[in-house]
Amino acid sequence: MIGVTHYVALSFLLFAIGVTGVLIRRNLLTVLMSIELILNAANLNLIAFSRQLGDLNGQLFAVFVITLAAGEAAIGLAIIISMYRLKGSVNLDDASELKG
Amino acid sequence: MPFPAGDTLLILPELFLTAAASFVLLWATFVSRPRERGLAFFSIGALAATGLLLFVSARMAGTLPRSAFGGMFAMDRFGLYFKGILLLVGIVTILFSLRFISVSPYPGGEYYGLILFSTVGMLFMASGTHLASIVVALELMALSQYVLAGYFKRETKSLEASAKYFVLGAFSSGVLIYGISLVYGAAGTLSLAGIATAFTTAKPPAFLVIGIIFVGCGMFFKIASAPFHVWAPDVYEGAPTPISAFFAVGPKLAAYAIFARIFFVGFGPRAGDWSAIIAASAALTMVVGNVGALMQTNVKRLLGYSSIGHAGYALLGLLAYGDASGIGLWSILVYLLAYAFMNLGAFGLVILLESKGYAGESVDDFNGLAAKNPWLAAAMLVFLLSLAGIPPTAGFVGKYFLFSAAMKAGWFWLSLLAVLMSAVSLFYYFRIARAMYLVEGEGTLHWREEPAVSAAIALCAAGTLAMGILPGPFVQFARTCLLPFGP
Numbered sequence: 001m002i003g004v005t006h007y008v009a010l011s012f013l014l015f016a017i018g019v020t021g022v023l024i025r026r027n028l029l030t031v032l033m034s035i036e037l038i039l040n041a042a043n044l045n046l047i048a049f050s051r052q053l054g055d056l057n058g059q060l061f062a063v064f065v066i067t068l069a070a071g072e073a074a075i076g077l078a079i080i081i082s083m084y085r086l087k088g089s090v091n092l093d094d095a096s097e098l099k100g
Numbered sequence: 101m102p103f104p105a106g107d108t109l110l111i112l113p114e115l116f117l118t119a120a121a122s123f124v125l126l127w128a129t130f131v132s133r134p135r136e137r138g139l140a141f142f143s144i145g146a147l148a149a150t151g152l153l154l155f156v157s158a159r160m161a162g163t164l165p166r167s168a169f170g171g172m173f174a175m176d177r178f179g180l181y182f183k184g185i186l187l188l189v190g191i192v193t194i195l196f197s198l199r200f201i202s203v204s205p206y207p208g209g210e211y212y213g214l215i216l217f218s219t220v221g222m223l224f225m226a227s228g229t230h231l232a233s234i235v236v237a238l239e240l241m242a243l244s245q246y247v248l249a250g251y252f253k254r255e256t257k258s259l260e261a262s263a264k265y266f267v268l269g270a271f272s273s274g275v276l277i278y279g280i281s282l283v284y285g286a287a288g289t290l291s292l293a294g295i296a297t298a299f300t301t302a303k304p305p306a307f308l309v310i311g312i313i314f315v316g317c318g319m320f321f322k323i324a325s326a327p328f329h330v331w332a333p334d335v336y337e338g339a340p341t342p343i344s345a346f347f348a349v350g351p352k353l354a355a356y357a358i359f360a361r362i363f364f365v366g367f368g369p370r371a372g373d374w375s376a377i378i379a380a381s382a383a384l385t386m387v388v389g390n391v392g393a394l395m396q397t398n399v400k401r402l403l404g405y406s407s408i409g410h411a412g413y414a415l416l417g418l419l420a421y422g423d424a425s426g427i428g429l430w431s432i433l434v435y436l437l438a439y440a441f442m443n444l445g446a447f448g449l450v451i452l453l454e455s456k457g458y459a460g461e462s463v464d465d466f467n468g469l470a471a472k473n474p475w476l477a478a479a480m481l482v483f484l485l486s487l488a489g490i491p492p493t494a495g496f497v498g499k500y501f502l503f504s505a506a507m508k509a510g511w512f513w514l515s516l517l518a519v520l521m522s523a524v525s526l527f528y529y530f531r532i533a534r535a536m537y538l539v540e541g542e543g544t545l546h547w548r549e550e551p552a553v554s555a556a557i558a559l560c561a562a563g564t565l566a567m568g569i570l571p572g573p574f575v576q577f578a579r580t581c582l583l584p585f586g587p
Contacts, residue, residue: 004285008285008307011281015278018274019275022267022271028263028267031267032270035267035270035271035274038271038274038275038277038278039274039277041278042274042277042278042280042281043281045278045281045282045284045285046281046284048285049281049284049285049288050284052285053285053288055288055289057232057284057289057290058281058284058290060232061231061232061235061280061284061290064232064235064236065235065277068235068236068239068273071239071243072239072243072270072273075243075246075247075266076246076266076270078247079246079250079259079262079263079266080263082250082253082259083259083260083263086253086254086256086259087256092263092264092267095259095260095263095264096260097256097257097260097338098257098260098261098264098333098334098337098338
């Protein structure tokens with residue numbers, strides 16, 4: 001029997017992968033994907049808890065989070081494109097003018 | 101579920117500002133570059149009108165606090181206090197931007213539209229009483245700001261600031277939302293009042309603490325406190341300067357509003373779980389911000405580090421959550437108002453000194469300012485004294501109450517550290533003062549070259565001095581704007 005604990009464990013795994021991706025990957029596109037992974041980990045949690053609690057608020061919030069993720073992807077890709085145009089690279093390590 | 105018409109009345113100011121922002125965005129496509137000033141003045145008018153509407157709708161709402169939209173939104177004096185300051189911050193930012201944008205090669209229309217949209221997000225943040233509405237408002241603010249940071253899209257620095265801000269901002273939002281999902285699982289509700297009730301009556305599961313820690317981490321990112329502060333100096337340095345001024349004040353104030361609301365109201369009953377984390381972050385933030393600022397030669401970067409230090413001081417207020425007089429909260433309110441005046445003013449001077457676009461923002465640019473224009477130098481001196489916390493300025497008043505709140509709550513070592521770090525901050529603030537008064541500079545600077553910026557600086561200087569000389573009314577007012585502490 002698969003219970004809420006399994007979902008929370010899976011979501012924690014997704015969250016951990018996402019955080020690792022943000023921290024160690026330098027390619028902006030990969031970082032963006034890792035962030036989406038974190039958001040989807042939260043969605044999985046929300047929906048699992050919503051089912052367990054018999055409360056619709058969690059699912060409602062998950063829909064909001066999906067929308068926010070879409071907005072974030074749009075802005076993120078726009079930034080990545082302008083960066084590629086300017087520098088010919090989407091690597092965070094090439095963005096190193098600001099330091100100190 | 102239909103909502104009563106009265107609910108719409110409560111969000112009328114925000115609705116109006118949303119409409120105005122959309123209008124600016126549309127109008128921007130039809131307007132030629134020399135006529136963009138019209139857009140700026142319209143935006144200022146819209147912000148002022150929103151302030152007026154805020155007043156009207158608060159009057160018509162009757163007895164406060166009033167809740168609307170099924171507990172998503174609350175109109176209370178706490179929110180109104182923040183909204184008033186945030187609208188002022190928006191107006192000052194646009195005044196700062198007028199010439200800055202018109203001499204830049206970038207169009208101004210979307211720029212003003214984005215500032216308005218971001219302000220709408222911040223207004224909703226100040227009133228959010230449900231984690232869903234808080235997160236959506238937070239993202240509305242943040243998404244507009246990622247674009248604003250990279251608005252000078254052919255400048256590598258600006259774009260880099262935008263990329264860094266986006267990556268860390270989106271990451272922190274993810275962590276925050278993940279934390280919220282855990283809190284939801286533990287409490288069974290997303291409304292702050294419901295969360296507080298759930299935590300007082302039942303014993304919550306163990307993962308709640310993890311959820312609270314993640315929500316706290318997300319908040320630490322947004323207010324730029326250690327160990328999640330690394331983005332702030334980079335973003336403040338790289339973004340267009342009026343936007344740096346906006347970032348240093350607006351989002352931070354709004355983030356403090358939701359920080360206080362979530363932790364005082366929602367997590368209030370679980371204060372034992374989070375007070376040690378906040379104390380650790382406050383200590384680290386004060387040290388990192390003030391020591392980091394010592395080494396800086398770029399003024400924008402220096403102000404970035406100093407704003408990290410200030411975020412650390414304000415955290416002290418959150419630690420005094422248990423004090424019945426509410427000193428923890430109103431000391432933050434007073435401090436944030438002081439912070440808004442003095443930081444906007446200091447950034448205003450940087451904008452004034454930037455001759456064109458990106459040129460010149462080092463401490464050396466302040467050389468001999470006292471000889472060039474004694475009034476501007478005096479204004480900067482007021483801001484520096486205030487940032488360092490020396491009477492008779494607003495910064496002293498703010499720090500005094502914050503530190504005494506921490507003392508009252510029993511955090512003696514933290515208050516001591518805060519005083520020590522204020523002394524450290526004197527070194528770097530006075531480097532600028534020394535450059536203005538003791539070093540010779542070249543050229544002249546007349547305030548007539550930048551009337552809008554000068555007017556905004558004068559406003560900030562007046563506010564800083566008024567709060568410093570007559571703190572009584574400000575404190576009295578802030579004391580009426582408290583939150584109901586969680587049950």
